[in-house]
Amino acid sequence: MANMSPEKIRMPEQAPDKRNKNFEEVALGYTPEMAVEEATRCLNCKHKPCVSGCPVNVRIPEFIEKVAAGDFAAAYDIITSTNALPAVCGRVCPQESQCEAKCVRGIKGEPVAIGRLERFVADWHMANCEDTVVKPEPNGKKVAVIGSGPSSLACAGDLAKAGYAVTVFEAFHTAGGVLVYGIPEFRLPKAIVQKEIDKLSAMGVEILTDMVIGKVLSIDEIMDDMDFDAVFIGTGAGLPSFMGIPGEALVGVYSANEYLTRINLMKAYLSEYDTPIRNSKAVAVVGGGNVAMDAARCAKRMGAEKVYIVYRRSEKEMPARLEEIHHAKEEGIEFHLLRNPVKVLDDGNGQVCGIECLKMELGEPDASDRRSPIPVEGSNYVIDVDTVVMALGTSPNPLIRSTTHGLDSNRKGCLVVNEETNQTTREGVYAGGDAVTGAATVILAMGAGKKAAASIDAYLKTK
Numbered sequence: 001m002a003n004m005s006p007e008k009i010r011m012p013e014q015a016p017d018k019r020n021k022n023f024e025e026v027a028l029g030y031t032p033e034m035a036v037e038e039a040t041r042c043l044n045c046k047h048k049p050c051v052s053g054c055p056v057n058v059r060i061p062e063f064i065e066k067v068a069a070g071d072f073a074a075a076y077d078i079i080t081s082t083n084a085l086p087a088v089c090g091r092v093c094p095q096e097s098q099c100e101a102k103c104v105r106g107i108k109g110e111p112v113a114i115g116r117l118e119r120f121v122a123d124w125h126m127a128n129c130e131d132t133v134v135k136p137e138p139n140g141k142k143v144a145v146i147g148s149g150p151s152s153l154a155c156a157g158d159l160a161k162a163g164y165a166v167t168v169f170e171a172f173h174t175a176g177g178v179l180v181y182g183i184p185e186f187r188l189p190k191a192i193v194q195k196e197i198d199k200l201s202a203m204g205v206e207i208l209t210d211m212v213i214g215k216v217l218s219i220d221e222i223m224d225d226m227d228f229d230a231v232f233i234g235t236g237a238g239l240p241s242f243m244g245i246p247g248e249a250l251v252g253v254y255s256a257n258e259y260l261t262r263i264n265l266m267k268a269y270l271s272e273y274d275t276p277i278r279n280s281k282a283v284a285v286v287g288g289g290n291v292a293m294d295a296a297r298c299a300k301r302m303g304a305e306k307v308y309i310v311y312r313r314s315e316k317e318m319p320a321r322l323e324e325i326h327h328a329k330e331e332g333i334e335f336h337l338l339r340n341p342v343k344v345l346d347d348g349n350g351q352v353c354g355i356e357c358l359k360m361e362l363g364e365p366d367a368s369d370r371r372s373p374i375p376v377e378g379s380n381y382v383i384d385v386d387t388v389v390m391a392l393g394t395s396p397n398p399l400i401r402s403t404t405h406g407l408d409s410n411r412k413g414c415l416v417v418n419e420e421t422n423q424t425t426r427e428g429v430y431a432g433g434d435a436v437t438g439a440a441t442v443i444l445a446m447g448a449g450k451k452a453a454a455s456i457d458a459y460l461k462t463k
Contacts, residue, residue: 003040006109011116020300020331023185023269027091030120032070039068042112045104050114053102055447056082056154060099060114067117076125079118084157085150085446087126087192090119092183093443094321126195133202139163141460144228146213146400149177150442151433152234153196154449155456159232160203162457167228168200169211174265177236178434179442181265182257184294186301190264214399223428229463230428230456233415234449235400237434241392243286247344248390252278252352256287256295256391263298280387282306284355286341287391288313293324295389296333307333308383312340312360312373336383338362340373344388354382396435404429414438421455422448430456 012028013019019026030038042064050060059078066075079086095101095115103111141164145156148170156166174180176193201207213219213235222228240255242248259277262268268275283299285292288311299307309328311318314337318325329335339357347353359379362371396414401407406426408416415424415431422430432448434440 002043003037005041008041008110008113008116009034009038011113016327016330016332019186020297023301025189026186026327029123030116032072032120032124035067035072035117035120036070038113039064039117041105042068043104049102049104050099050112053099055098055441055443056450058083058099058118063121064112064114064117067121072121072124073129075121076129079121083118083446084154085196085442086118087122088150088179088188088196089443089446090115090117090122091188091192094441096322098441098443126192131199131202133199135202135204136161136163138165141165141229142167142227143456143460144169144219144222144226144231146219146231146233147171147177147235147433147435148175148197148207149234149236149433149445150179151236151435151445151449151452152177152232153200154446155232155234155432155453156200156205156449157203158450158453159456160200160205162453164457164460165204165206166200167206167208169213169217169222170207170209171212171235172265173209175207175209177234178238181261182291182294184260184264184298185269186297187294212399214403219400219404219429229460230430232449232452232456233400233424233429233431233435234433234445235397235435236445237394237396237414237439239395239397239413240390241394242390243341243392245341245343247346247352250344250346250352251350252280252386253344253388253390254278256285256291256389257394259295259389260291260298263302269298269302277302278387280304280385282308282383282385283387283389284308284310284341284383284385285389285391286310286355287393288318288320289391289393290320290324292389292391293320293328293333295391297328297331299387299389300331300333304387306385308336308385309333310336310339310341310355310357310383312338313371314338314362317362317370338373340375341388342380345382352386352388354384355388356380356382394434394439396438412438421459422452423455423459428459 063078100111266275267273343356345354360373408425430452433445
C-alpha cells in the first residue's frame, strides 16, 4: 500500500554549527528503513513522467519499486543500466528541477525523494557488493577522450564496454574534472569519484594526467600521428568570468575556480598539505549560483569569521539549488541581496580591504520574464573584507579550438555540434558537456557523453 504522506522522509544531516567547521559530508544518507519507507510514497505511475525529466532516462519507478521491496541490489542494476555515476548524481543533481519536478506527488505535497533514494542505493552497493568488471573483447579501434569530467567519464565508459581502446587525456594531475576540483568534499566525497575512475581503469581505459591538450599535444597530432580513430572533447567550461571593475587585480581577489581548486583538488583544507591560500577573516563571494554557495561554505570552513554572498538580484532569482541556499544560511553565511559590487578597495599595499557595493532594485520583466536589476543612485556602501571570490560563471577555455583545425565555435566560445550526434564541424571529432553548452549540470553532461559515445560507435562501424 502506498505511503500517502505529503512530505519526504527527512535525510539526517550534521548540525550546522558543527559541519561549518569541517569538510565531512553534510547529508548523512538514508538508513535502509528510511529508504523503504520513502520508496512506498511512489505511485508507480503508468506514464512515468519522472523518467522524462531525467537526462539519462533512469528507469525511476522500476528502481524505486525494488527499493520498496528491499531488493537494493536489483535497484542498483536498474539504475546503472543507464546511469554510470549514481552515487555522484544522487548527491549533486538538481532533482528538484528535473525528475522530481515531474513527480505527480509534488502536485499536493513534496515529490518522492528520487535523488536521496538513488544515493542510498549507490551507497548500499558500495558498502555491500564487490564490482566484477569484465573487460570486453577489443574491437581494434582507438578513441581519445579529452578531459575527465562527467561527460568524458560517461563517454569513456560506454565506449570501453563496446570494445574500444580508450585513452583519457586529463590536464590536471588527478582525474575527475569538476567533480574533484569544483565540488567540495562536504557535498561529494572524492573517494566516490575515485571509485568510478578505478572502474574505468579496470575496464582497460588508459588515463593520462598532466596532459594539456593544445600544449603538450594537439588534437591534430592525436588523430594524425597517434592513429586514434575518433576523439571526444569533454573539457568543460573552466575559464572564469570577471566583472571588469576597479580593484579586481588586487591580492586577495580569486575566481571561484581558482579558490575551489586550491581547496578541493590541492587539499588546502588539510593541514598536511602546504597549499598556498589566503588566511581570510572576512570573505565576500559575488554571485548567486551553486558555485557561489560552494565557495562561501568553503570559506566558512577554512576559518573565515564573516562570509557574505553578494548578489544583484533577489533570492527568488538565485540560480543556486534551494538546498544549497538553505544549507548556506544555516551555516552562518550572510546574504547581501539586490547588491552589485562596483569596486574592490585597496588597503594601500595592493591588497583587498573591502568591497564597495551599490543597492539595486528589480525592473519590469523582460521577454524571458526575468527582471533586470536597476541601480539605486547614491546608495553605495562598503563591506569590510580581506578576500573577494568572483563566482560569476565560466566559459570554455579557447586553447583546444584555437589549436585544432576545423572546429567551429559560437560567440560564447562553445563548440558547435550536430544536436543529433554531438559531432563537431570536424569529421571524427565529437564533443559534449560544458564545452558545448557552457556551465550546466553533471547529469546533462553525462547525457551528452553517452549520446556522443553512441554516435562514435555508429560512425566507426561504418568507417
